[in-house]
Amino acid sequence: MVGMRLLVAGSCLALAACSFAPTGNGNGATDAARGGGDGPVDAHGSDGSGSGSATDAAAPDAPLGMVCFGGHLVHICVAEHPSANSGLPSSIDTSDSSMCDLIATQTDGSELCVILRKNLSITQTTRAYGARPLVLIADGNMETTADLDASSTATDPTDREKSGPGADPPSCATAGRGGDGSTALGVGGGGGGASFAQGGGSGGVGASVGAGGPPGSLPGAPTVVHGGCQGGTGGRAGAGGIGGGAIYLLATGHIHVTSNIDASGAGGGRGRFASGGGGGGGAGGMVVLESADIMLSGAIYANGGGGGGGGSLLGAGADGKPSVGAADVGTGGGGNVTGGTGGNGATATSVVTNGATGRAAGGGGGGGGGLGTTEQLHP
Numbered sequence: 001m002v003g004m005r006l007l008v009a010g011s012c013l014a015l016a017a018c019s020f021a022p023t024g025n026g027n028g029a030t031d032a033a034r035g036g037g038d039g040p041v042d043a044h045g046s047d048g049s050g051s052g053s054a055t056d057a058a059a060p061d062a063p064l065g066m067v068c069f070g071g072h073l074v075h076i077c078v079a080e081h082p083s084a085n086s087g088l089p090s091s092i093d094t095s096d097s098s099m100c101d102l103i104a105t106q107t108d109g110s111e112l113c114v115i116l117r118k119n120l121s122i123t124q125t126t127r128a129y130g131a132r133p134l135v136l137i138a139d140g141n142m143e144t145t146a147d148l149d150a151s152s153t154a155t156d157p158t159d160r161e162k163s164g165p166g167a168d169p170p171s172c173a174t175a176g177r178g179g180d181g182s183t184a185l186g187v188g189g190g191g192g193g194a195s196f197a198q199g200g201g202s203g204g205v206g207a208s209v210g211a212g213g214p215p216g217s218l219p220g221a222p223t224v225v226h227g228g229c230q231g232g233t234g235g236r237a238g239a240g241g242i243g244g245g246a247i248y249l250l251a252t253g254h255i256h257v258t259s260n261i262d263a264s265g266a267g268g269g270r271g272r273f274a275s276g277g278g279g280g281g282g283a284g285g286m287v288v289l290e291s292a293d294i295m296l297s298g299a300i301y302a303n304g305g306g307g308g309g310g311g312s313l314l315g316a317g318a319d320g321k322p323s324v325g326a327a328d329v330g331t332g333g334g335g336n337v338t339g340g341t342g343g344n345g346a347t348a349t350s351v352v353t354n355g356a357t358g359r360a361a362g363g364g365g366g367g368g369g370g371l372g373t374t375e376q377l378h379p
Helices: none
Strands: 005-008 017-020 043-045 067-069 074-078 091-093 102-105 111-117 119-122 126-129 134-138 142-144 246-251 254-257 260-262 286-290 293-296 299-301 373-377
Parallel strands (some): 017 074, 091 126
Antiparallel strands (some): 067 074, 102 111
């Protein structure tokens, strides 16, 4: 695959990703995914709640000679229909442009790694990671019989292979990232859990003196494709979990998912010896399916990570756990002796919990990470 950079066209600035290839081939305009100017359509989460729903926007008419895909967060135009049928490799580094067919620029300046095929059949487990969200487009049908993993398990943002694609974007500095715990009298409070579709948990107080960090502020409905945010740092440097990645599947025909697609956030790091607060759990990321015909017999999920456990004068706490299944809770790490236990991350069926207060000289537990967003969108 050879990377090609695409720029946002000014006439499409109302959309999150409206990217165009070089001038068309003269075969006439084609809007392959949906008719232009249809107006907005309803979007709802996989749980029917609509929480964290993507902002709808009408797709513009296709520019002359271009083939366009998508009518929601993604609207990408190219010079001609793709002809290749293929699967995916076992790993995709979205920071490596050679792994992407197209590099699309969103309206906030962030980039997407786009893989474009005629038909796409995913028959082996694929791990996606890197700085850019991953967008898979089929100008036909897309079927997944093997898992797609866009989750995060890291607490270090530079650990690229353990961070989901597009996780912890720059916008997290404004909304979504968990607040840091403070340190008082040598005792740290837990970091707050990160937020996305739902809020994270608060960090626990360290021995009644070290304030816990607040959960991240809710970022609102997404207008671009992006992953989840990192949890807050616990007092005395318990690292927050990285948020889950972002993966967007779009097909002009059907999308049939019989496997799992995971964009869950990482658990927060342990509170350090002595008396450190645990890190907040990372928020779940984003999974979007866009097609007129979606059949989902597998699972798509973007769960929050558990908060790290607080340390004590005798040792460090335990790391928070990531979720490893749609209904699996990312549990908070245990506190060491007097350290507070980390809060649990959220799933679609269980709520996030706060980090526990440390006793005596124990650090507070990190708050659990909030639920990410999962969407099924139709023209």
